[in-house]
Amino acid sequence: MSSVRVLAGTRKGAFILTSDAKRDRWTVTGPHFAGWEIYHLKGSPVNPDRLYASQTSGWFGQQIQRSDDGGKTWRPAGNQFTYAGTAGTHKWYDGTPHPWEFKRVWHLEPSLTEPETVYAGVEDAALFKSADGGTAWEELPGLRGHGSGPNWQPGAGGLCLHSIVLDPSDPQRVFIAISAAGVFRSDDACRTWRPANHGLRSEYIPDPTAEVGHCVHHIAMHPSRPRTLYMQKHWDVMRTDDAGESWQEVSGNLPTDFGFVIDVHANDPQTIYVVPIKSDSEHFPPDGKLRVYRSRTGGNEWEALTKGLPQQDCYVNVLRDAMAVDRLDACGIYFGTTGGQVYASADAGDTWKPIVRDLPAVLSVEVQTLSHP
Amino acid sequence: MIRVVLPHHLRTLAKVRAEIALEVAGPATQGTLLDALEARYPMLRGTIRDHVTKQRRPLVRFFACGRDLSFDAPDAPLPDAVAAGAEPFLIVGAIAGGAAGAA
Numbered sequence: 350m351s352s353v354r355v356l357a358g359t360r361k362g363a364f365i366l367t368s369d370a371k372r373d374r375w376t377v378t379g380p381h382f383a384g385w386e387i388y389h390l391k392g393s394p395v396n397p398d399r400l401y402a403s404q405t406s407g408w409f410g411q412q413i414q415r416s417d418d419g420g421k422t423w424r425p426a427g428n429q430f431t432y433a434g435t436a437g438t439h440k441w442y443d444g445t446p447h448p449w450e451f452k453r454v455w456h457l458e459p460s461l462t463e464p465e466t467v468y469a470g471v472e473d474a475a476l477f478k479s480a481d482g483g484t485a486w487e488e489l490p491g492l493r494g495h496g497s498g499p500n501w502q503p504g505a506g507g508l509c510l511h512s513i514v515l516d517p518s519d520p521q522r523v524f525i526a527i528s529a530a531g532v533f534r535s536d537d538a539c540r541t542w543r544p545a546n547h548g549l550r551s552e553y554i555p556d557p558t559a560e561v562g563h564c565v566h567h568i569a570m571h572p573s574r575p576r577t578l579y580m581q582k583h584w585d586v587m588r589t590d591d592a593g594e595s596w597q598e599v600s601g602n603l604p605t606d607f608g609f610v611i612d613v614h615a616n617d618p619q620t621i622y623v624v625p626i627k628s629d630s631e632h633f634p635p636d637g638k639l640r641v642y643r644s645r646t647g648g649n650e651w652e653a654l655t656k657g658l659p660q661q662d663c664y665v666n667v668l669r670d671a672m673a674v675d676r677l678d679a680c681g682i683y684f685g686t687t688g689g690q691v692y693a694s695a696d697a698g699d700t701w702k703p704i705v706r707d708l709p710a711v712l713s714v715e716v717q718t719l720s721h722p
Numbered sequence: 723m724i725r726v727v728l729p730h731h732l733r734t735l736a737k738v739r740a741e742i743a744l745e746v747a748g749p750a751t752q753g754t755l756l757d758a759l760e761a762r763y764p765m766l767r768g769t770i771r772d773h774v775t776k777q778r779r780p781l782v783r784f785f786a787c788g789r790d791l792s793f794d795a796p797d798a799p800l801p802d803a804v805a806a807g808a809e810p811f812l813i814v815g816a817i818a819g820g821a822a823g824a825a
Contacts, residue, residue, distance in 0.1 A: 409735075
């Protein structure tokens, strides 16, 4: 017997939605941490009742919260994120040097093997690790120490490290993505890093094919094919089949290839999902129609999925960490909007319905597929 | 005992409902008051002042006795009425805005 738990981070708190495997009736709890921005929540794959949450405030800073009962109760873990050594500078929007300053945790990625170990991607971009359940945090300085660090520049949302992808077949290999620096890969458990952006082309930077400087919005991997990654870049949907050595554009027939989210079907590593957004100046769906696009061929050939989604007067956005999938036989797809809806499909995208519709703006969605004896 | 009033979000974080009464060791200053507060409620470390530099966070203010104490030196004595527990020390999340014509 299985059930599904959806973890939604919003501008004003966290919400947890649960359902049995049919996924047609949902129970909503929350807001947890009411009034705080919850950039991300995620559960440990080793212990699904161990959840981590990034709780943040422009007034009062950062907290990491931890739950050991699947989100029923929480307690503050740690909140000291201090850059290793001399913080140095990166480039500001105008190109001048700007001191590295910690602002918030965008993404928490629990270890695939150790429930007490969790990684944090932060703004200003850096990678931190905790080995004690989120209490003490240490920067993994090899990333920022990469020679390009002083030239990284923030995207419109800040200089944020928003994606952390752990290779399930190789514990030494980790991918991260930064807006607007690009993808980096480590093959030695985060000690050293190298850019993995060959094949990206970004017309909004002086050298469109530069090694570093691309505004990557999100990356996703299917665990059965760890050398294949998919990317929603600022513009362009991209794919690599050699672990980031080279990327190819797979935007194909999308109505626009701007967007934020991308994810992979749990049971078919060639089936991927994006939500096209009109442009970087107009962050809403084209023509006021909220459409998920699915490719069953790993890109290039896309079909619009509209059944159950608003097809007129819809001007929400879907932010970069706000799509996830469950692992049931008929794969469930979930995404949250800045209008406060969380939409779900229990049939791999064929049909959709809102499972909650009046939350604060949704910043992130994660899904846990739970097995009960 | 020194009385401290936290802003709403820090009350929920620290799981306290009302005014806090703190015993402060040594002279009553902003610094010793915050040391005592953070010792009793470790989750408040970093939320009012920086972990390392101990600088007040930019959008946090300190008021007491009808005065703004935000820019007082951390080792300056607190007002007598605060030190004696007659008046509370208010930790406030700054209210942004206030421009003429704002909705």
